[in-house]
Amino acid sequence: MSIISTEQLGHSFNDRWLFKDLHFGLQKGDRVALVGINGTGKSTLLKLLAEEFPPQEGRVVKERGIRTGYLPQEPDFTGISTINDFIYSSENEQQQLIKEYEQLLESKNIDTKKLEQLTDKITALDAWEYEQNIKTILSRLQITNFDQQISTLSGGQKKRLALAKLLIDEPDVYILDEPTNHLDIETIEWLEKLLTTGSKTVLLVSHDRYFLDNICTQIRELDKGKLYTYNGNYAYFLEKKAEREYNDILAAEKARNLLRKELEWMRRQPQARGTKAKARIDAFYDLEEKSKGPRAQDKVQLSVKVSRQGSKILEVHNITKRFNEKTVIENFSYVFKKGDRIGLSGRNGSGKSTFLNLITNTLPPDEGYVVIGETTKFGYYKQGGLDFKEDEKVIDIVKSVADYIQMANGDIITASQLLTLFLFPPEKQHGLVKKLSGGEKKRLQLMRVLMANPNFLILDEPSNDLDIDTLNVLEDFLLSYSGVLILVSHDRYLIDKLTDQLFIFDGSGKVIIYNGNYADYKFEVEQKLKEQKEAERKTKESKNKQETQSSTKKKLSYKEQREFNELENKISELENLIKEKTEELNSTTDHILLANLAKDIEALQEELEEKSERWLELAEYI
Structure with missing residues (x-):
């Protein structure tokens, strides 16, 4: 039975x-x-389900x-002053x-x-675990x-604050619009574990494919006002979606071919209006509707010329940057080479954006220097979003860069044609930018960056608010991109697919x-941790053995016995409990019960191992 539904x-x-x-x-x-x-x-559907505003039809x-x-x-904090005021609900x-x-x-x-x-009251309400949970989330x-x-x-801080409040309140249903935006990879992995613990009900919109695979058991696609359901992970959804789209294209093409024949009959305007003629006219209008289905090219197409690149691209020599007492980057050097594909990794605030500003000469280093090659042409897609005026049209945004654009194959196309390739139809091209959705504005921003034909492309969180279809096309374009690529992203799938080198910022400079x-x-980090734990275990065992051998055998105390x-x-x-749970x-x-049982068994086995070790330790003195 549905706990939330629509009519x-x-x-x-x-x-x-x-x-x-x-x-x-x-x-x-x-x-x-x-x-x-x-x-x-x-996003509109999420808001309606969360009852942010009433629907125009239905309920x-x-x-x-x-x-x-x-x-x-984009959370709204109207009427709230401090973080404290927002985090702690007055009614809770x-x-x-x-x-x-x-305090x-x-x-x-x-x-x-x-x-x-206060301590007594918190104890009486059994709220100490809740207090620790709040601290963990905020931290x-x-x-x-x-x-x-x-x-x-x-x-980004506002988005994280809104997420923290939601997690602290522990609702019955989590409705999340792009929850991984502005989170670093470590925090995303923590959020995955939190949302899959217990039997939480979660509805989310996200572009992060690893996140979708790790969280969701069902994908629902909203396409042209219709909802399609796929039971399975994201990879299964892609396979079935491709099948559906192929069948839809075939059906629409068939309808268009038949429509041409029926159009001739309609133009002759038959005098007879008998039952057969009326049925055929009704069928014509049904056919006309079906012919409006998708065409083979109904997706974003990325194909732009890359400017010629000389032998000297970009050199970074012993750069250091500090803000007050904090050193963000210390004594770093690197000479960029043709074909470099570098991902920047590190927690929020560790210096990634500062590094990008340093290499593009937006920010001067405190020590060291940056040399930019004469032919290097930056294309910088920033997190901040698109700058536009309230009365600015979509086509004006593009024409402010160029009226004509050269494509990878040498063709010259107009700004309007390029917008069409990016799925902005004529009615949207001449509409106001402020009426675009958040994702459409990001797509327009990406188009402006690429149309300048850069040979050194910097993408700072490109996956934020972009739909997955556009991201897939962007990936295909970047895989064949011949210039230098620097990618900052919390999207692990994107980093894994597009980069072969990492600059890891540890936060200390x-x-x-x-x-x-x-x-x-x-994988390397996890292997090192395992090896370290194993070495510590062996050292501890050796030490305990030596202590046992060097000391005389003692008797157990009454308490130890x-x-x-x-x-x-x-x-x-x-x-016995493990046996029961396993059965x-x-x-x-x-699948939900399976996941919960597996976690229970794992916890019981850890406890059993701990108790067994202690039993063996005491058994030596029996």
Whole structure:
């Protein structure tokens, strides 16, 4: 049974219907990804389900008492001053007690009596685990200064703050619009684990394919006002979507061919209006509608000329950059070569954007120098977005760069033709930029960067707000791009596919050059951690053995003997519990139950191993 559903839902935007008579249902434990090209209404549908505003047609139905948590692309903090005011809800008693407790601890003169009272209240409400959970979430999302004014935060900080609040509130349904935007890779991997723990109900829009594969069990595609459901991960969705699109193209082409013949008959305007003629006229209009289906070229096409590149491209010599007391980059050197494909990796604030500003001469280094080759032509796609005036038209944005553009094959095309290749039809070309969706503005920004024919391309978080179809085309273009590529992205799939070298910013000023992509780097790091843990374990075992051999055998104390006896019982209980859970695991096909049982078994086995080690330790003295 659906806990959230829609009845004949319809909504329009800028005099265009996004969808009509749409049915959408979410059941408890569903983890669904909503995909579709920019401008199809994904964000609008999320807002309607979160009851941010009412639909123009139909209604949204929720099970009584269901709480939804909604993360918009651009959070609104109107009427809220500080981070503290936003994080802790006034109607949530646990949160208010925790807020008061944290503020008391930070004060210079702690009122011990008040602290004791607060401690008792938090204990009575069993809120200590909740308090630790809040701290973990805020720390992971890099929120530390609770007195900071929200108006001073950047767009990325505001997005992380809104996400933190939603996770702290623990709603029944998580509705997330691009939750991975402005998160570093480590935080995304943490968020994946959090959202898949327990039986959370999640509906999200995301361009991050690894994130979709790791989170979602179902993909729903919104395409031209219709909803298509695919049970499986993102790879399965791509396969089935390609099949559907191919069949749709064939059906539309067939309808167009038949329409030409029927059009001749309609133009003759038959005098007879009998039953057969009327049926044929009705069939003509049905055929006309079907002929409006997709064509083989209905997708973004990227093909631009790359400017000639000389032997000297870009040289970085011993650059250092500091901000106040913090060293962001220290004594870094690199000479860029033809064909370099470099990914920048590191936590937010570790210096990636600073590095880009240094190499493009937007920011001077404190020490060292940068040499840019005479033929080097930068194309810099920035996170900030598209700069435009309220009354500016889409075509004017393009013509401000050039009226004509040379393509990779040498053809010269007009600005309007290029916009058409980027899926901006004539009606949108002459419309205002402010009426475009967030993703369409990003697509327009990308087009402006590429049409300048750069031979040194810098993409700073290009996947933010771009639809997956456009990202796939961008990937294909970049795979054959002959210039130098620098890519900053939290999208692990994009980094893995497009780069073969990493600059890793550790946050202390050191930049590590690693030959390989992110998957290679992560594998190496995990292997080193395993080896380190194994070495520590062997050292500990050796030390314990030496201590045992050097000391005389002692007898167990009464307390240790009692612990030993209890351990035997506990080990037996754990073994039985693992057996029961394993049998239950083998007898169910429910994927949610399977995941939960697997996690339970893993936790029980860890506890069993710990208890067994202690039992063996005590057994030596029996």
